[in-house]
Amino acid sequence: MGIIRILAPYLTxxxxxxxxxxQLIMARRLYASRTxxxxxxxxxxxxxxxxxxxxxxxxxxxxxxxxxxxVQDAFCKAVSGGPQMHQYTxxxxxxxLVKSLAKFFSRVVGHEIDPFEDVLVxxxxxxxxxxxxxxxxxxxxxxxxxxxxxDCYQPMVLMAGGTAVxxxxxxxxxxxxxxxxxxxxxxxxxxSKITPRTKAIxxxxxxxxxxxxxxxxxxxxxxxxxxxxxxxxxxxxxxEWLTYxxxxxxxxxxxxxxxERTITVGSAGKTFSATGWKVGWAISSGKLIKHMKIIHQNSxxxxxxxxxxxxxxxxxxxYELFGTPESYFQQLPATLHQKRQKLASCLRSxxxxxxxxxxxxxxxxxxxxxxxxxxxxxxKNESYDFRFVKWLIKEKGLATxxxxxxxxxxxxxxxxxxxxxxxxxxxxxxxxAEEILRKWSxxx
Amino acid sequence: xxxxxRILNAFGFTCRSFPTNCRRFCTSQSVMAxxxxxxKRIxxxxxxxxxxxxxxxxxxxxxxxxxxxxxxxxxxxVKDALAKAASVDRMNQYTRGFGHPxxxxxxxxxxxxxxxxxxxxxxxxxxxxxxxxxxFSTIxxxxxxxxxxxxxxxxxDCYVPMVRMAGAKPVLIPLRPKPGKKTVSSADWYLDPDELSAKFxxKTKAIxxxxxxxxxxxxxxxxxxxxxxxxxxxxxxxxxxxxxxEWLVYxxxxxxxxxxxPGMWDRTITIGSAGKTFSVTGWKLxxxxxxxHLIKHLQTVxxxxxxxxxxxxxxxxxxxxxxxxxxxxxxxxxxxxxxxxLEGKRDHLAAILQEAxxxxxxxxxxxxxxxxxxxxxxxxxxxxxxxxxDYKFVKWMIKEKKLAxxxxxxxxxxxxxxxxxxxxxxxxxxVDHKMSMxxxxxxxxxxxxxxxxxxxxxx
Numbered sequence: 001m002g003i004i005r006i007l008a009p010y011l012t013x014x015x016x017x018x019x020x021x022x023q024l025i026m027a028r029r030l031y032a033s034r035t036x037x038x039x040x041x042x043x044x045x046x047x048x049x050x051x052x053x054x055x056x057x058x059x060x061x062x063x064x065x066x067x068x069x070x071v072q073d074a075f076c077k078a079v080s081g082g083p084q085m086h087q088y089t090x091x092x093x094x095x096x097l098v099k100s101l102a103k104f105f106s107r108v109v110g111h112e113i114d115p116f117e118d119v120l121v122x123x124x125x126x127x128x129x130x131x132x133x134x135x136x137x138x139x140x141x142x143x144x145x146x147x148x149x150x151d152c153y154q155p156m157v158l159m160a161g162g163t164a165v166x167x168x169x170x171x172x173x174x175x176x177x178x179x180x181x182x183x184x185x186x187x188x189x190x191x192s193k194i195t196p197r198t199k200a201i202x203x204x205x206x207x208x209x210x211x212x213x214x215x216x217x218x219x220x221x222x223x224x225x226x227x228x229x230x231x232x233x234x235x236x237x238x239x240e241w242l243t244y245x246x247x248x249x250x251x252x253x254x255x256x257x258x259x260e261r262t263i264t265v266g267s268a269g270k271t272f273s274a275t276g277w278k279v280g281w282a283i284s285s286g287k288l289i290k291h292m293k294i295i296h297q298n299s300x301x302x303x304x305x306x307x308x309x310x311x312x313x314x315x316x317x318x319y320e321l322f323g324t325p326e327s328y329f330q331q332l333p334a335t336l337h338q339k340r341q342k343l344a345s346c347l348r349s350x351x352x353x354x355x356x357x358x359x360x361x362x363x364x365x366x367x368x369x370x371x372x373x374x375x376x377x378x379x380k381n382e383s384y385d386f387r388f389v390k391w392l393i394k395e396k397g398l399a400t401x402x403x404x405x406x407x408x409x410x411x412x413x414x415x416x417x418x419x420x421x422x423x424x425x426x427x428x429x430x431x432x433a434e435e436i437l438r439k440w441s442x443x444x
Numbered sequence: 445x446x447x448x449x450r451i452l453n454a455f456g457f458t459c460r461s462f463p464t465n466c467r468r469f470c471t472s473q474s475v476m477a478x479x480x481x482x483x484k485r486i487x488x489x490x491x492x493x494x495x496x497x498x499x500x501x502x503x504x505x506x507x508x509x510x511x512x513x514x515x516x517x518x519x520x521x522v523k524d525a526l527a528k529a530a531s532v533d534r535m536n537q538y539t540r541g542f543g544h545p546x547x548x549x550x551x552x553x554x555x556x557x558x559x560x561x562x563x564x565x566x567x568x569x570x571x572x573x574x575x576x577x578x579x580f581s582t583i584x585x586x587x588x589x590x591x592x593x594x595x596x597x598x599x600x601d602c603y604v605p606m607v608r609m610a611g612a613k614p615v616l617i618p619l620r621p622k623p624g625k626k627t628v629s630s631a632d633w634y635l636d637p638d639e640l641s642a643k644f645x646x647k648t649k650a651i652x653x654x655x656x657x658x659x660x661x662x663x664x665x666x667x668x669x670x671x672x673x674x675x676x677x678x679x680x681x682x683x684x685x686x687x688x689x690e691w692l693v694y695x696x697x698x699x700x701x702x703x704x705x706p707g708m709w710d711r712t713i714t715i716g717s718a719g720k721t722f723s724v725t726g727w728k729l730x731x732x733x734x735x736x737h738l739i740k741h742l743q744t745v746x747x748x749x750x751x752x753x754x755x756x757x758x759x760x761x762x763x764x765x766x767x768x769x770x771x772x773x774x775x776x777x778x779x780x781x782x783x784x785x786l787e788g789k790r791d792h793l794a795a796i797l798q799e800a801x802x803x804x805x806x807x808x809x810x811x812x813x814x815x816x817x818x819x820x821x822x823x824x825x826x827x828x829x830x831x832x833x834d835y836k837f838v839k840w841m842i843k844e845k846k847l848a849x850x851x852x853x854x855x856x857x858x859x860x861x862x863x864x865x866x867x868x869x870x871x872x873x874x875v876d877h878k879m880s881m882x883x884x885x886x887x888x889x890x891x892x893x894x895x896x897x898x899x900x901x902x903x
Contacts, residue, residue: 030682031741032588032610039744043751044541066533075756079527086523087513087726091494123573127750138483155748160483269538276537276755291482294490298605299580300573304754305726306526 038155042405049390050399056432058343058421059399061208061361065426067274068328074313075277078306085306092293093121093281094308100315101266101281107319109254109283117286120293121303125238125267125280128292130156131299132234132263132282135291137162141199146185148406148415150208150236165193166408168415169212179356180212181247187221194225200232201225206239206249209364209406209420211357213247216255223255226262232288233258238267238280239360241329244337247358253284260285263292268311270361273332273424277307336361336424343423346434350441354421361424364403368417383416392419398436489605493854500839501848510838510848512658512812513725514873516785519778521767522722525760535756542743543571543731544758550765551716551731557772559704567736570743571753575688575717575730580606581749582684582713582732585741587612591649596635598855598864600658600686607652615643616857619660627816630661630807637671644675650682651675653702656689659855659869660814661807663697666705673705682738683708688717688730689810691779694787697808703734710735713742718761723782723873727757786811786873793872811873814852818866833865841868 043060050057057064066072078085089095095115102115113119122128129152137143139161145153147168157164167190169183203222205214214222226233233252240249253262263284269275282292314328321327340356343363347354353366367388376394379387385402393399403418423430494511501508529535539545543565552565563569572578579602587593589611595603597618607614617640619633627633653672655664664672676683685702693699703712713734719725732742764778771777775784793813794804803816817837827836834851842848852867853860 029588030586030738031744032584032586034588035585035741035744038748039740041541041747044747047540060538062537064533064537067536072530072536075530076527079523079530083515083517085726086518086724087515088511089726090498123750123753130749135482135486138485152748152751159748274536276535276539278750278752278754290490291486294482294486295609297492297495298486298489298602298609299749300577300728301602302574302576302726302728304728304757307754307757 034159034161038159042151042401046389046393046399046401049393053393053397053399055393055397055399056429056436057399058423058425058429058433059401061422061424062269062275063273063424064429065273067272068332070317070328071272071274071310071314075306075310077313078309081306081309085309087305088302089305089308091297091302092116093119093303094305094312097121097279097308097312097315100312100319101283104315104319105283107322109251109259111254111259113283114286118283118289120282120289120296121308122280122282122296123300123303124269124278125236125265126152126278127296127300128263128265128280128282129153129234129236131292131295132265133157133160133162134295134299136232136288137199140197142195142197143199144190144193144201144231145408146201146203147408147411148207148209148403149202150204151405153202154408162199163197164408165195165198166411167193168407168411169207169210178353180207180210180358181215183210183212183355185218185221187225190222191225194229194231198229198231200234202234202236203252204236205252206237206242206357206359208239208360209362209401209403210355211360211362211364213243213249213359214252216248216250219250219252220255223252223258227257231261233262235262235264237264238270240266241271242333242336242361243359244333244340245358249359260287263288268307268314272311272314272328277311279303279307279311339423339425339427339430342427342430343421343433346430346437347421350437352437355418361422363421363423364418365421366417367419383412385416385419389419396436396440398433485609485611489609493601493850497838497848497850500842506842506846506848508848509870509872509874510850512871512873514723514811515875516723516873518723519764522724522760522764525763526756529756529759529763532759535759537755538752539755539758541747541752542566543569543753544755544762547571547758547762547765550762550769551733554765554769554772555716555733557769559701561704561709563733564736568733568739570732570739570746571758572730572732572742572746573750573753574719574725574728575686575715576602577728577750578715578717578730578732579603579684579686581742581745582715583607583610583612584749585745586682586713586738587649590647592645592647593649594640594643594651594681596651596653596657597857597860598657598659598852599652600654601854603652604857612649613647614857615645615648616860617643618856618860618863619657619662620863626803627805627814628803630657630663630805630809630814632805633660633662635668635671640672641675644679644681648679648681650684652684652686654686655702656687656693656699656807656809658689658810659812659850659852660805661810661812663693663699663808664702666700669700669702670705673702673708676711677707681711683712685712685714687714688720690716691721692783692786692811693809694783694790694807699809710737713738718757718764722761722764722778727761729753729757729761789872789874793870797870805867811871813870813872814867815849815870816866817868832861834868838868 098115098119102113106113133156137160141162142165143157143162144165147166154164235252253264266281268279344354355364374387374391383404385404389402401420404412404416407415548565548569552563556563583606587610591612592615593607594615604614621627625632690699703709703714713732716731718729768777797804805814824836832853838851849868849870852864856864
């Protein structure tokens with residue numbers, strides 16, 4: 001990729017970029033080279049397809065039920081609040097919100113978090129990740145990404161001029177893996193990927209798409225390597241409250257020696273089932289946050305005020321109710337636990353093999369036992385799971401996401417027999433999916 | 445690893461190889477320090493005038509005419525639309541990444557009319573996080589390392605750091621006061637055609653213009669824009685036109701879109717803002733409009749930076765746009781009624797400032813006013829030598845007169861500082877004391893204006 005980058009400007013100078021009505025628009029290349037190789041996006045493609053075929057959508061990860069009443073009320077209150085609710089607030093985070101986040105997470109992490117130095121509020125966790133990569137990854141830096149990974153990590157590394165190095169979670173015990181807990185990182189394999197160029201490692205727990213919730217020993221293993229090789233750790237924890245079967249979410253930043261080298265990313269969208277609010281945050285040592293602030297102040301600068309106010313009230317409520325049955329952070333995982341069971345039994349009943357997630361929004365399913373004739377000419381050259389998902393949308397009206405989209409080019413062939421379902425949906429949506437699957441299996 | 449770096453490393457030439465070798469001898473503390481270094485792209489970009497002056501002006505006893513946001517309320521129908529949107533389940537979840545469908549359709553309608561051309565809602569519009577986010581995706585998508593970007597001074601302060609963050613070189617050209625004229629209006633500043641022409645080089649990728657201009661308030665005439673357009677076409681460059689104040693144009697002046705000039709649509713990105721259009725800066729929604737072959741690169745940046753903008757806010761802006769689309773050309777259309785309301789405030793502030801002995805520069809558009817403080821002859825030598833006069837003046841004015849403004853040299857490069865250091869910028873989209881009678885307005889604002897009028901506060 002580096003070679004292409006260097007040669008690209010010279011190659012494109014030699015031919016006109018665009019000719020329209022026989023008139024040259026620009027003789028030189030229009031786009032910046034940082035956009036090379038990052039233009040494809042699986043969501044744009046599959047969201048469109050699901051909409052076109054009006055499919056039952058268990059694809060993209062968002063709830064189809066509403067956020068809890070208390071945050072909706074807080075939002076309405078903010079909207080009808082004083083004029084300052086509709087004007088700029090503090091650029092690095094609405095004061096009320098950063099104070100709520102600092103208070104809430106100080107208790108969770110066991111470390112005093114400074115609301116103004118250690119917290120940056122962003123437009124969703126997505127933008128927090130962007131700030132982290134842009135602020136801290138330079139040309140030539142290597143970034144280790146644990147696969148399967150939320151797809152944006154790779155283009156963000158690339159756009160920052162870095163090189164992505166992949167380490168896969170592998171199912172132990174061969175093909176009969178029943179739980180995301182059975183997918184593990186090899187310590188040796190991870191250590192072997194570290195070079196003098198390695199700047200950071202990106203982990204996601206609970207993991208999207210697998211649902212793995214890293215145990216404390218696994219995080220300790222990663223932490224030991226971070227400390228030994230002096231690496232940064234970007235820890236994407238947007239699904240932190242969604243753990244099932246007693247799995248415990250552990251924050252790698254709370255392990256000894258990790259606070260000052262870890263950026264923890266969180267999301268109000270996933271926390272309060274309001275993905276459309278796009279409020280997220282990064283929490284870390286002020287020494288790292290200050291660099292991210294520079295990216296933030298030169299890219300979006302402020303985030304919307306009213307939504308931040310509402311999220312702040314949400315966290316204050318949860319602070320008081322933490323650990324009690326009234327806490328949304330107890331109730332949501334309990335509800336999702338039941339939906340997870342429902343989807344899993346429905347998939348099993350038609351002969352599919354789901355991998356039970358210990359956490360998160362998603363469940364992956366092994367489709368290798370399914371026999372279908374994927375005779376769609378338009379998808380001939382794509383990987384098996386991409387073809388299968390498109391066939392499932394077009395022929396059965398059910399939308400999912402192909403799992404190889406979450407793997408690197410070098411490993412995607414090994415993992416092209418899985419598709420990803422989102423179970424954070426109304427029971428009626430899950431039932432509609434069940435109906436489609438049942439009809440399909442009965443036909444065979 | 446890049447090819448170049450591999451070769452250089454082999455010969456031990458890259459300074460990067462030194463920390464690697466040095467690590468064996470260094471203590472773990474200094475190794476940690478070297479690893480947590482920031483990326484080069486943020487070097488020198490940490491200073492920010494807003495961060496500095498917002499905290500100074502945050503004291504509630506200070507009347508803040510500094511930062512550009514309204515303290516007049518937004519129209520009630522946009523707030524109602526937001527509350528309504530948030531009550532719909534689907535509106536609280538992700539929408540289309542490049543712009544909520546109802547919003548891009550509404551933008552396509554409004555701007556289709558304004559541009560007198562079809563604007564494709566899906567391919568020629570990108571919705572972003574404010575005009576700021578629009579500028580960012582434009583520059584990141586289209587400006588490369590080594591490019592030059594011409595920026596007209598005074599400029600909204602983010603243009604230069606954004607261009608530098610993209611690894612490009614800002615080339616500055618100042619607006620100059622017309623020879624022999626006193627600067628009483630923003631129209632008294634102009635761009636010298638020969639000077640501008642000389643700034644174009646083979647490396648020039650784009651020129652950034654802002655009309656109506658922040659901070660001066662200049663509204664570029666058709667003739668001036670044609671002059672810029674001719675140069676863009678001659679030198680085959682892009683044009684990034686920041687038009688966030690497009691509706692705030694005062695009597696006798698007309699906002700002209702450079703993208704409507706012949707040959708310009710295909711090479712121009714035009715930036716707009718819901719925050720400035722509907723007096724809701726805290727909603728942070730904006731848009732880039734341009735030809736598909738340019739917008740698609742901005743969309744690539746969007747999908748790799750924040751992916752999508754908040755849904756309920758986009759829905760509410762869509763409703764606001766549709767409502768005003770129907771009223772376009774009529775007096776109660778917010779696009780024109782806000783300008784009328786502000787014109788009164790503009791004139792009122794100009795009069796007060798003149799009475800106080802300063803020389804206001806009456807803007808043709810926007811909601812800022814420059815004020816020449818030279819006539820006051822305020823001695824600030826006690827404040828040291830290391831800052832421009834206007835920075836010192838504003839700090840002095842905040843402390844002594846409890847009034848906050850923004851120093852204009854924050855909007856210019858080093859070489860132009862002397863030309864602008866006797867000017868400060870005031871924002872007038874604020875409640876005036878006449879409106880304050882009997883309404884819920886912070887008392888100090890009305891007091892300050894009243895005091896100015898009755899000479900209780902003098903300079």
